Amino acid sequence: MSERILMKGNEAVAEAAVRGGCRYFFGYPITPQNEIPEYMSKRLPEVGGAFIQAESEVSAINMVYGAAGAGGRAMTSSSSPGISLKQEGISYIAGAELPCVIVNMVRSGPGLGGILPSQGDYFQSVKGGGHGDYRMLVYGPASIQEAVDITYKAFEKAEKYRIPVMILGDGVLGQMMEPVVLPEMTDIASIPVKEWATDGTKSGKDRRIINSLYIEADVLEGMNNKFAALYERMKAETACETYLADDAEIILTAFGITARIAKSAVDILRESGVKAGLIRPITLYPFPSDIYAQYAAKKTVKQFITLELNLGQMVEDVRLAVNGAKPVDFYGRSGGNIMSPEETVQQVLKKIK
Amino acid sequence: MQKVFQKSALLTDTPFHYCPGCTHGISHRITAEALEELGGKQGIIGVAPVGCAVFAYNYFNCDIQQAAHGRAPAVASGIKRVCPDKIVFAYQGDGDLASIGMAETVHAAARGENITIIFINNAIYGMTGGQMAPTTLIGQKSTTSQGGRTAALQGNPIRICEMLATLDGASYIARVSLHDLKSVVAAKKAVKKAFDYQVAGKGFSLVEILSTCPTNWGMTPENSMEYVKNEMTKVYPLGVFKEV
Numbered sequence: 001m002s003e004r005i006l007m008k009g010n011e012a013v014a015e016a017a018v019r020g021g022c023r024y025f026f027g028y029p030i031t032p033q034n035e036i037p038e039y040m041s042k043r044l045p046e047v048g049g050a051f052i053q054a055e056s057e058v059s060a061i062n063m064v065y066g067a068a069g070a071g072g073r074a075m076t077s078s079s080s081p082g083i084s085l086k087q088e089g090i091s092y093i094a095g096a097e098l099p100c101v102i103v104n105m106v107r108s109g110p111g112l113g114g115i116l117p118s119q120g121d122y123f124q125s126v127k128g129g130g131h132g133d134y135r136m137l138v139y140g141p142a143s144i145q146e147a148v149d150i151t152y153k154a155f156e157k158a159e160k161y162r163i164p165v166m167i168l169g170d171g172v173l174g175q176m177m178e179p180v181v182l183p184e185m186t187d188i189a190s191i192p193v194k195e196w197a198t199d200g201t202k203s204g205k206d207r208r209i210i211n212s213l214y215i216e217a218d219v220l221e222g223m224n225n226k227f228a229a230l231y232e233r234m235k236a237e238t239a240c241e242t243y244l245a246d247d248a249e250i251i252l253t254a255f256g257i258t259a260r261i262a263k264s265a266v267d268i269l270r271e272s273g274v275k276a277g278l279i280r281p282i283t284l285y286p287f288p289s290d291i292y293a294q295y296a297a298k299k300t301v302k303q304f305i306t307l308e309l310n311l312g313q314m315v316e317d318v319r320l321a322v323n324g325a326k327p328v329d330f331y332g333r334s335g336g337n338i339m340s341p342e343e344t345v346q347q348v349l350k351k352i353k
Numbered sequence: 354m355q356k357v358f359q360k361s362a363l364l365t366d367t368p369f370h371y372c373p374g375c376t377h378g379i380s381h382r383i384t385a386e387a388l389e390e391l392g393g394k395q396g397i398i399g400v401a402p403v404g405c406a407v408f409a410y411n412y413f414n415c416d417i418q419q420a421a422h423g424r425a426p427a428v429a430s431g432i433k434r435v436c437p438d439k440i441v442f443a444y445q446g447d448g449d450l451a452s453i454g455m456a457e458t459v460h461a462a463a464r465g466e467n468i469t470i471i472f473i474n475n476a477i478y479g480m481t482g483g484q485m486a487p488t489t490l491i492g493q494k495s496t497t498s499q500g501g502r503t504a505a506l507q508g509n510p511i512r513i514c515e516m517l518a519t520l521d522g523a524s525y526i527a528r529v530s531l532h533d534l535k536s537v538v539a540a541k542k543a544v545k546k547a548f549d550y551q552v553a554g555k556g557f558s559l560v561e562i563l564s565t566c567p568t569n570w571g572m573t574p575e576n577s578m579e580y581v582k583n584e585m586t587k588v589y590p591l592g593v594f595k596e597v
Contacts, residue, residue, distance in 0.1 A: 203363075
């Protein structure tokens with residue numbers, strides 16, 4: 001199917017998940033992601049799957065744990081305060097090596113905050129979020145088509161590494177409509193059987209245990225070292241887009257919806273004679289540090305300016321990657337406000353050294 | 354020589370880590386025997402709690418998931434969606450089920466999840482060293498109610514069976530004890546019935562087993578059994594509270 005149709009972000013992500021093999025969804029209402037559980041509640045029974053509206057986000061993520069542990073392609077979605085509630089469960093899922101997909105359509109915080117878009121959950125998503133040493137594969141799509149393509153492949157990635165995959169959207173991505181081409185329906189029968197899954201088909205010495213408890217220090221350290229090696233291998237998934245960056249002197253950098261604004265700002269800056277370019281991380285973890293380091297080493301590059309819908313989170317990873325080679329500045333909006341391309345251009349011109 | 358008794362095939366050879374006099378061992382045994390009596394044709398998936406029974410995955414000889422504290426009913430619900438034809442059970446203590454996991458317990462019952470929960474009520478947090486549980490009796494001492502629980506200061510004990518029996522989704526709700534041989538036999542029958550209800554697809558079933566914790570109660574195993582018989586059953590009367 002290659003027909004272009006107009007879809008709302010949340011519904012497009014939900015349909016992409018179904019086409020990617022998702023058959024189990026556990027959700028709880030919170031704005032601005034409600035269309036995902038709503039869509040799934042109708043859609044999953046049509047394809048032989050199951051939907052539960054859980055009693056809380058805490059319960060929903062633990063249903064994901066159970067379903068993923070039993071071998072199903074399981075998913076949940078929420079928005080910032082709800083994702084905070086899921087963090088314990090996400091840590092357990094990571095610790096028990098279970099694959100699943102989690103969508104966070106970020107709203108502004110802290111606390112109950114507001115329902116307008118934000119990127120304030122960057123730290124929570126890429127630095128762990130829950131307790132202990134774990135990471136997720138975190139994507140920051142910038143369009144509904146990209147969100148669809150990433151969601152479609154997310155279960156495969158989650159199963160390849162046996163990790164939770166997070167899709168970090170925001171209120172804009174969830175609520176806006178864009179034309180999309182949906183991928184083909186995955187043949188469920190083609191998904192490899194998970195030998196580790198507790199599906200009740202084995203017992204005795206062949207039985208399977210899903211667990212994250214390791215009482216002995218050496219054993220737990222061994223598990224943590226195994227995870228460290230896994231996260232190292234996961235660097236193969238690093239994805240990044242550059243735009244007019246090759247001859248750029250001023251590198252704007254942003255992820256998700258902010259990168260769309262930054263791209264417009266780059267065009268305006270170019271028209272006014274400023275050699276601007278853009279680096280847009282598509283994976284937020286693993287972070288494309290090497291790309292930043294490469295550009296930081298270029299003689300032509302004078303400065304990086306990070307743009308975010310928060311008070312400065314990804315900028316810390318940009319600074320680590322640039323490692324002092326060039327100045328790294330920051331401009332952000334929060335509370336649900338979004339910078340315009342013109343506002344961005346003005347701020348960039350002010351910050352150019 | 355004729356073999357007159359052997360341990361259930363649904364228990365592994367791993368020695369229990371439980372304290373002397375603790376009734377988790379008997380509870381494990383009757384659960385395993387009841388599961389075995391189902392005929393073994395259906396696969397079994399267990400869910401272990403956080404608490405003294407956290408290592409249940411080492412003892413039950415079936416596929417098993419270890420859940421976060423209180424979340425076993427949610428985990429079991431997720432498993433049951435993927436494996437609707439398998440026996441899915443959770444084994445939980447009172448802190449796990451009646452305190453931190455109360456929402457998961459009540460809503461799994463309300464949804465009529467076709468799962469079985471074995472609920473061990475020993476009126477105390479055993480694993481963490483004897484703190485007050487939601488089921489600690491009035492007057493009972495714990496490390497966080499050192500003068501004895503009072504209704505005014507710590508509130509009242511929760512009767513899970515009576516509460517869950519009000520929910521339409523619950524199919525079989527019973528409270529049993531293990532304080533003597535007769536009660537053990539009755540407890541096993543109740544556990545078997547709970548699993549039978551699941552096999553029949555009747556919905557949520559739960560058996561509350563009044564249990565001992567000699568270590569944290571500061572009693573001998575024998576006196577602990579007497580305490581269950583004489584004191585706990587007054588607050589937590591034995592019986593079947595729901596049977597559809």
